[in-house]
Amino acid sequence: MSVLVFADSSEGKFKKSAFEVVSYGKKVAEQLGTNVVALTINVSDSSELYTYGAEKVVSVSNDSLTTFNAKQYAAVVTEVAKAESATVVVVDSSIDGLYLAPIVAVSLEAGCASNVVDVPSSTSPFTLKRKAFSNKAFSNTVISTDIKVIGLAKNSYGIHENAVSGTTENFDAAIVDSGVKSEKVERATGVVTIADADIVVSAGRGLKGPENWGMVEELADVLGAATACSKPVSDLGWRPHSEHVGQTGKPVASNLYIAIGISGAIQHLAGINASKVKVVINTDPEAPFFKAADYGIVGDAFEVVPKLIEKLKAFKAS
Amino acid sequence: MKILVCISHVPDTTSKINFTENDTKFDTNGVQFVINPFDEFCLTRAMWFKEKQGASVTVVNVGGAETEPTLRKALAIGADNAIRVNVNPTDGFQVAKELAAVVKDGGFDLVLAGKESADYNGQMVPGMLASLTDFNFINGCVGLEVEGTSVSATREIDGGNETLSSSLPLVIGGQKGVVEEKDLRIPNMRGIMMARKKPLQVVEASGGGTSTSIQSFEKPAPKGAVKLVDADNVDELISLLHNEAKVI
Numbered sequence: 001m002s003v004l005v006f007a008d009s010s011e012g013k014f015k016k017s018a019f020e021v022v023s024y025g026k027k028v029a030e031q032l033g034t035n036v037v038a039l040t041i042n043v044s045d046s047s048e049l050y051t052y053g054a055e056k057v058v059s060v061s062n063d064s065l066t067t068f069n070a071k072q073y074a075a076v077v078t079e080v081a082k083a084e085s086a087t088v089v090v091v092d093s094s095i096d097g098l099y100l101a102p103i104v105a106v107s108l109e110a111g112c113a114s115n116v117v118d119v120p121s122s123t124s125p126f127t128l129k130r131k132a133f134s135n136k137a138f139s140n141t142v143i144s145t146d147i148k149v150i151g152l153a154k155n156s157y158g159i160h161e162n163a164v165s166g167t168t169e170n171f172d173a174a175i176v177d178s179g180v181k182s183e184k185v186e187r188a189t190g191v192v193t194i195a196d197a198d199i200v201v202s203a204g205r206g207l208k209g210p211e212n213w214g215m216v217e218e219l220a221d222v223l224g225a226a227t228a229c230s231k232p233v234s235d236l237g238w239r240p241h242s243e244h245v246g247q248t249g250k251p252v253a254s255n256l257y258i259a260i261g262i263s264g265a266i267q268h269l270a271g272i273n274a275s276k277v278k279v280v281i282n283t284d285p286e287a288p289f290f291k292a293a294d295y296g297i298v299g300d301a302f303e304v305v306p307k308l309i310e311k312l313k314a315f316k317a318s
Numbered sequence: 319m320k321i322l323v324c325i326s327h328v329p330d331t332t333s334k335i336n337f338t339e340n341d342t343k344f345d346t347n348g349v350q351f352v353i354n355p356f357d358e359f360c361l362t363r364a365m366w367f368k369e370k371q372g373a374s375v376t377v378v379n380v381g382g383a384e385t386e387p388t389l390r391k392a393l394a395i396g397a398d399n400a401i402r403v404n405v406n407p408t409d410g411f412q413v414a415k416e417l418a419a420v421v422k423d424g425g426f427d428l429v430l431a432g433k434e435s436a437d438y439n440g441q442m443v444p445g446m447l448a449s450l451t452d453f454n455f456i457n458g459c460v461g462l463e464v465e466g467t468s469v470s471a472t473r474e475i476d477g478g479n480e481t482l483s484s485s486l487p488l489v490i491g492g493q494k495g496v497v498e499e500k501d502l503r504i505p506n507m508r509g510i511m512m513a514r515k516k517p518l519q520v521v522e523a524s525g526g527g528t529s530t531s532i533q534s535f536e537k538p539a540p541k542g543a544v545k546l547v548d549a550d551n552v553d554e555l556i557s558l559l560h561n562e563a564k565v566i
Contacts, residue, residue: 068475070445070457095476099457099491102410102445111411111529114441127533132438133344136335139438140533151441179454180484183470187478195476199565223566235499241460242474247331247436248355248494256565267331273538277563279555280544290544295558299549308552315556315566 003029004086006077007038007049007057008096014043016159016196017092017152019052023160024152025090026053027119037084039077041065050166052159057168058084064175067182068096074103075176081108083171086147093151094195101151111143114151134247134270153274154195154253194245197226199256200275202245204230206261206282206301210238215305216260222312228252230262246271260301264289281305319373319464319486321364322424324417324431324443325392326354327385331436337535344437344535353388356432360492362501363462364430365396371464374398376424380407380416386518393513394505400516405523409530410442417443418450419524426487427467433458433491444491453487460495 005025007018018038025036038054040046042065046057058080065072077100081089089104091097093115105112115131117138125142131153132139194200201220207213213227220227227243234244245252247267257275261282262268269292272278280293281304290296297304329335329349336345353361367373377392379385380403389400401424403416421429429451434441448455454469456462460479461472467486472479474495490496505513547555559566 070455095458095474098441099445102414102442103449103455105411105442105529106414106446106449111409112440112442113530115439125533129536132535133329133335134331134436134439136537137337138536138538140536141530142533143530145529180456180482182480183483184481185475185478186480187475191477193477231499241495242478244494256559256563265332270331277559277565279559290546292541293544294542294563295547295555296544297547297549297552297555304549304552308555311552311556312566315560 001032001034002084002086003032003034003036003088003090004077004081004084005036005038005090006100007040007046008092008094009040009043012043014048017094017154018049019159020154020157021090021092021152022049022052022054023162024119024157026162028088028090031120031123032088037086039080041073041076046168047166051161051163053162053164055164055166057166058171059168060171060173062173062175067185069178069180069182070096070099070103071178071180072176074100074107076173077104078107079173080171081147088148088150090150090152093153098151101149105149108147108149109145110147110149111145112149112151113141113143115153116150117153117156119157131274135273136270155255155274155276156253192224192226194226194228194243194250194252197254199223199225199258200228200245200252200254201225201258201260202228202230202262203233203260204262205232213239215309219258219305219309219312222309222316230268259289259293260305262289263287264292319367319371319428320424320426321367321373321375321428321430322421322426323357323361323364323375323377323392323397324429325357325361325377325379325389326432326435326437327351327379327381327388328354328435328437331355335537341534341536351388353391354432354435356434356436356493358502359494359496360430360432360490361392361395361397362497362503363492365503366497367464368396376401376426378403378417378420380405380413382406389518390513391505393516393518394509395503396509398516400518402518402520403523404520408532409528410440411446411530412526412528414443414446414450415526416523417447420521421447421451428464428486429453429489430492431489433493444489448489451487451489453489454484455489456482456484457491459490459492462490462496
């Protein structure tokens with residue numbers, strides 16, 4: 001018996017979510033009285049995972065796995081889960097994590113819960129709290145199969161150090177036919193992605209036009225944040241769709257979310273609710289966002305934001 | 319090309335979410351149900367394949383009779399016929415199994431489903447369906463072209479896009495981008511009249527167990543009131559974010 005976590009990486013470096021799923025897996029393993037095993041793909045040195053409690057790392061290296069392919073990765077996770085007699089498999093709830101999870105679940109005949117926000121409240125029955133109704137509620141879901149697959153929501157359990165002296169074993173995994181081939185990957189370089197960001201700076205129609213986004217980008221730059229926008233802004237073509245956050249856009253689960261000139265429609269709030277601290281800057285004190293926010297400034301973004309940039313620069317320099 | 323579009327019947331995105339029976343059931347009282355927005359993008363793309371490439375489009379829902387108005391709306395938008403699998407679904411795996419039976423019986427070669435439903439947000443059905451039918455699978459799809467049996471698709475990845483090639487038979491987990499918001503269609507009167515006469519077949523569930531069940535629901539803890547900072551005093555905001563919230 002074991003808890004297997006897939007510690008995802010990009011170009012040989014662990015994603016932040018990898019440390020969170022290992023921390024989480026360690027806790028679940030303790031609850032079940034077993035060990036956590038971390039699976040890595042094409043990472044040359046996995047010892048970093050020992051810091052978060054991985055007693056054992058199974059390292060798969062294969063040139064065929066250089067680019068993420070859901071079916072091939074799922075086959076590797078399945079093979080290692082069987083080899084390690086895993087009764088719980090944990091992945092993150094990133095785009096790739098939730099591409100993998102259902103395939104792994106079917107091949108392991110496992111029940112699966114995604115967007116899970118906490119360790120099991122009970123291990124028998126195996127009960128997990130997960131987000132539902134687009135962040136407007138949680139469901140306590142029981143997985144009744146022998147093997148359980150968990151998609152852990154980002155920034156929900158947190159990263160916890162729990163150093164152990166671990167070992168790494170190489171594993172020769174079979175590569176299956178995928179049926180889907182990657183032709184081209186286009187990824188913005190040098191910018192913080194919304195999925196990865198600790199801080200997200202987001203703006204809406206209150207900015208009046210795409211030409212006014214300079215101050216949003218500057219504020220994001222000062223904070224090391226990702227930029228995002230509301231749905232109307234992406235529909236108007238002011239900003240690319242990849243920046244649209246909200247119920248039908250990207251989900252945000254950052255530590256800090258700053259909303260500038262966004263009224264806070266229910267669909268927008270559903271998508272960003274999982275952020276820990278929310279700040280709103282809006283001229284309209286009646287904007288619904290003020291009910292959802294932790295901190296707010298009633299004021300004109302064109303006056304407040306430049307001041308905020310200036311003061312933050314001074315704060316960062318001090 | 320025979321296309322199957324999977325339609326979830328979900329609360330309108332502006333709905334207030336409440337629960338009844340000791341927080342074990344979703345309270346449908348006063349809730350307006352709609353086509354799941356992620357599925358609507360897929361349906362609109364399917365209409366393009368119908369109009370430009372002569373594809374046939376069937377819509378399917380796994381659910382009780384109360385979901386039929388949602389299927390009729392999909393017919394009014396232009397789908398040729400509808401299937402309802404008559405069972406109240408309780409988890410994604412159950413839905414995927416029922417859909418797999420429909421796919422096999424109907425000889426479909428392209429299945430379009432929203433990557434998630436706006437109610438339970440499980441994001442499990444398209445991937446499970448692809449695994450159960452052994453179809454190729456592209457999730458988070460934001461662009462789709464089909465020529466004969468070859469497929470070119472784009473999917474969203476963290477911080478960008480990936481272009482993929484594949485072939486039919488295929489399952490797509492779609493989202494905004496597979497068509498744009500402005501391409502979505504509102505049924506017109508003629509569509510609505512025609513939809514009444516289009517076939518809506520009710521099939522019985524093939525059955526089989528579920529792998530998860532919902533024990534109860536809870537709502538997020540009520541939030542404290544917002545702390546307002548004067549617009550002339552952004553230093554105070556910085557201090558609060560640093561000392562109190564500890565996020566900068």
